[in-house]
Amino acid sequence: MKGLCFLISVFLLASCATLPAIQEPSSAHVKEPILCPFPFLQEKTRFIHTIDVQAAGQTKAVMIGVTVADPASRMFSCAIMSTEGMVVFEAVAGSEGVKVIRALPPFDKPDFARNMMDDMELIFLEPAGELVEKGVFVSGDVVCRRRQEQGGWVDVVAGHDGRVQIRRYSECGALKRTVNMDGNSRDAYKTIELRSAGWLGYSLMMTLIESEMVRDMPPVQK
Template structure:
């Protein structure tokens, strides 16, 4: 188990096996629709403070799987995260906080006790739950005819989001340079959870294409609730 998770998550010297690929095609938005498309992409990410509980199934190299329970409290305004990961028996193996751009490891049980592992987990959580910084640099229609947005998401990082207008399912791709680093597939959840934005996804599948290792996290939503703010 130690080697399994260490290989899945720990930051080690980069060995890039993934090939380069062109960024997804994005045809210009139809006249007058750019603002609406931009809003539809932004609405995919939760606004304010939320608490999520997921069953997290980690898969490495095909069929090796291990399951944990994840509790995540996020604040989109402060861009802060409190993440806890525990075994099904309830043993907390990782408790970490990300705030003001810094990560604090409150508790880590081997093999989850390294800061590099916690930083990797926080990076994945930010990608999953936080809207990319700034407005989209381009909006339009992707090759499959879906509304799509492209964000400049930091140095050498590009995020591409496409939404299926019929199902509400959406896909996020993160590129580092021209390499595909992460793919996130979100299955739309119960419409009653939508609030002002999109429904909370009932299923999230994050695939890491290297950087530093390939792995897949299948996250099934157990609970998702908005936490009232101090002023509400």
């Protein structure tokens, strides 16, 4: 029993980490105020991406993903289909939670829909939490850190190469997700890499097929 408790304690300790330290910018940077990177959507947009699912460095599946994301309402619609056109997963998410419309195995597993919608939110929408700190990492990359309302932290990092990285941490500072994208340009969603940390880590390589603004039809006047 003592051994089990010890193992559990070790596991819990190993699961936690310290958030990367954010420093004041050096004197060279102080001339200009730090602007938080903002690669996120500003209008309701529909994306169609190819999705390359990799684990252990190898491609496990290739799919086609459709996402409609609305930053104003923070609502999502997502669908995943095979090359052959078979829709294996479809769901919508918003303030009232996640509603799964269709989920075929293995996409019907518990928490898949919630985790997927959380990932989509991380990629496409500005983090909802309070901005608690901004500055630079030791590398000099600009970072803005937000405290998530549901717990945990999100860093949005602007790299020297112009690319943007989004990192989500657990409440105790363990890295959970990393998103790499092209930056603040209109091509930000051309290629997206999402990495899941942990023993069963995976990565999604998303390559844009097409995107378009979505104009909602105004309500019909009676």
